[in-house]
Amino acid sequence: MPSAPVVEPASSSTPAEPAVTVRKLGGRIGAVISGVRLGGALAPAVVAAVRAAALEHKVVFFRDQDHLDEEGHEAFGRLLGTPVAHPTVPSADGRYALGIDSGHGGRANQWHTDVTFVPAYPAFSVLRAVTVPPYGGNTLWSNTAAAYAGLPAPLRALADALRAVHSNDYDYAALRPDARPEEFAQYREVFTSTTFRTEHPVVRVHPETGERALLLGSFVQRIEGLTGHDSRVLIDLFQSHVERPEHTTRWQWRTGDVALWDNRATQHYGVDDSDDHDRRLRRVTIDGDVPVGTDGRRSVLLSPDEVPAPGFGIASGASTAA
Numbered sequence: 612m613p614s615a616p617v618v619e620p621a622s623s624s625t626p627a628e629p630a631v632t633v634r635k636l637g638g639r640i641g642a643v644i645s646g647v648r649l650g651g652a653l654a655p656a657v658v659a660a661v662r663a664a665a666l667e668h669k670v671v672f673f674r675d676q677d678h679l680d681e682e683g684h685e686a687f688g689r690l691l692g693t694p695v696a697h698p699t700v701p702s703a704d705g706r707y708a709l710g711i712d713s714g715h716g717g718r719a720n721q722w723h724t725d726v727t728f729v730p731a732y733p734a735f736s737v738l739r740a741v742t743v744p745p746y747g748g749n750t751l752w753s754n755t756a757a758a759y760a761g762l763p764a765p766l767r768a769l770a771d772a773l774r775a776v777h778s779n780d781y782d783y784a785a786l787r788p789d790a791r792p793e794e795f796a797q798y799r800e801v802f803t804s805t806t807f808r809t810e811h812p813v814v815r816v817h818p819e820t821g822e823r824a825l826l827l828g829s830f831v832q833r834i835e836g837l838t839g840h841d842s843r844v845l846i847d848l849f850q851s852h853v854e855r856p857e858h859t860t861r862w863q864w865r866t867g868d869v870a871l872w873d874n875r876a877t878q879h880y881g882v883d884d885s886d887d888h889d890r891r892l893r894r895v896t897i898d899g900d901v902p903v904g905t906d907g908r909r910s911v912l913l914s915p916d917e918v919p920a921p922g923f924g925i926a927s928g929a930s931t932a933a
Contacts, residue, residue, distance in 0.1 A: 651686025731928025
């Protein structure tokens with residue numbers, strides 16, 4: 612059932628605002644928010660309600676946001692924090708909007724958390740559907756906090772003690788054997804124009820909710836201190852819990868849809884099953900903080916010496932460094 616309205620009633624001298632409702636999509640992840648016209652002028656109570664819903668449900672969806680353009684998309688993102696551009700891939704608008712286009716390397720087909728190859732990867736991601744194929748092209752999200760909580764106690768203790776190296780220089784051909792030549796070019800010439808390696812805890816403590824969540828995904832190269840075989844076995848073991856259906860939700864896009872997710876407690880997977888049909892989305896990410904493990908140790912950048920500023924705006928983590 613939808614929750615009670617979260618916006619205070621308007622006074623008699625002002626027009627009444629529509630009630631903001633949150634409708635759950637599943638028991639562990641996902642909700643649809645209605646009664647909100649996204650943009651940069653939302654009332655503080657509405658912003659607080661949206662943020663709270665994203666923290667609770669991990670990913671929330673808004674239908675019929677066709678009025679949003681690049682400027683409005685960015686303005687809404689600013690209500691959640693400081694926008695940050697992708698470390699290597701140029702934006703679609705010269706600012707913060709990353710183009711996720713089917714013809715230019717935008718067919719993910721792999722579970723990942725955005726940009727974990729840098730220490731302070733994004734806290735939130737806001738994805739807007741511009742062009743949707745007639746079929747396919749859905750996106751799945753998984754609740755990585757629920758995945759951790761569902762582990763047997765011995766596996767939780769093991770995960771708590773592990774650290775993993777993430778990099779944007781991974782085996783693209785193995786993960787995407789059917790990728791188009793232009794996708795390989797996008798990966799080699801753009802995505803890995805700077806190679807990053809970061810050591811993260813396998814379990815991070817969420818800075819807002821206090822939850823523990825698995826920090827894995829396709830950018831993981833290896834578990835620190837283990838052989839290649841043992842490392843792969845453990846990565847696959849913990850990742851299999853992230854991908855369990857009961858921890859996931861699947862969204863069928865319509866033009867004008869917007870998804871907002873907590874990038875610190877989710878993985879997602881863009882399904883490449885729309886053949887040659889055009890699929891274009893725009894993503895704005897909000898700067899995050901450096902993860903802390905259950906032992907209090909922070910993530911560490913291994914290479915390069917520092918995260919360089921992207922083509923526009925601040926370097927990842929610059930707004931939260933204090």
